[in-house]
Amino acid sequence: MSRIAGSSRDVALMSFRRQAVPILSTLAAALLDLLPVVMTWPIVPDFAFLVLIAWRLLRPEMWQAHTALPLGLFNDLVAGHPIGQSMALWTLTFLLLDLLDSRVDWRDYWMDWLFAAAAILFYSAGSWYVARLMGSATPYAVMLPQLAMSVCAYPLVARLVVALDRWRLSR
């Protein structure tokens, strides 16, 4: 494709790419749950959530808070969570980040990481609490390795999302 859109078809293609890449990348991350990996110890980060908050922190104006509802429903269905878990937790995360955005004057890389870490902690604790309500007697200490891995994986996921963003907006 040339750098200048030659036809209305090109324009439509570019605008589709611009709008679809964030959604599709989040859905693809949710589909990672289908990999034939069997683990009895929670250590792998939930990549769907990491990609979601990476997009949200990179482009705060791109998604309204309610975008998290259908994405969360998809994640619940694919990952086998009780329906409503990701829907509620993801939307609440978006609302809290909206609140944070209106309070904090400047955000840089380290602040982003801090907010991401807070969001990951919130999500991990929330899903652990839902599991507890459903009768699981798992102590929270079991989740700590996964929490640490998720916080460490966030910069990598954020780099990937930035690369996707550059490609999405490139001509």
Place this chain on the structure above:
Amino acid sequence: MAKPSTRRPGFSRRAQYGLFLSYVIAVGGMLFAALLLLIAIIDPTGFNALKGAALDVTRPVAAAGHGIAGFFGGIGESVGNYFRAGSQNAALKQKLQDSRRKLIEARATELENKRLKALLRLTDEVEDEVAVARIVGSSFDSARRLATLSAGASSGIRPGQPVRSADGLIGRVIETGRWASRILLVSDGASNVPVRLVRDGTPAIAGGHGDGTLDLKTLEVGRNPFRRGDVLVTSGVGGVYPPNIPVAVVVSVDGDRTVAKPLADPSAVDYAMVLNIYQPLADVPLSDTSENALRGAGQ
């Protein structure tokens, strides 16, 4: 990034109302999701139709996963070989690798043979198995320990049925689709299996700890009957799990806390066997008459 100078999107009424509406939808949707979650907590089997359908749709992806992973691994390897092609060294390496692969294949076949034989012998012992299926995935990124099985309601699998491998108990079925089902592993925090000690028959409950181990609880107070290396089998109490299926081996005893490791490692077993509920009546809710009788006895 700087925050916007004002929380309003501009002077346009339409944009302002639009923003307000999006928050109303978000909060309303979140409350709706919380309601769904509440329903799921009160009645875990309530959304079985929807979740089963999702299981069915995603099953081919999960089942094909092995092949795809192998395919992509193969691409990298062949590119590497291409660059070394021409030199005899590479050819020899290739030959060596081929024979090594064949050896591994032979070993794998041998192992598979052994496993299938074990399974066959097992089938002789236990006659009331429902289906034999592969474990194709797990909830490796959540607080729950669930696994996906490549067979569902069309093979006769129903929620509640116990699942075992040749090595021991794996868990029980909690959701079913037509061609796939989800099982609760014994190491999940919500799983409680009535067991007994092989050595002297002491009854205990093996509850999951969420990290691949089990916590053993006995009814006895003050004395810990377990020793390191003790093997536990199902006791058949409760009527769900058939008796005498190996469950776990004790790995550490620390005062009151006893930690055991499941004998069947769901990441290593290829085939899992779904069994009938040991005493199906155990899973049926009480009839009105017996409930009234119990209530009368209580008063």
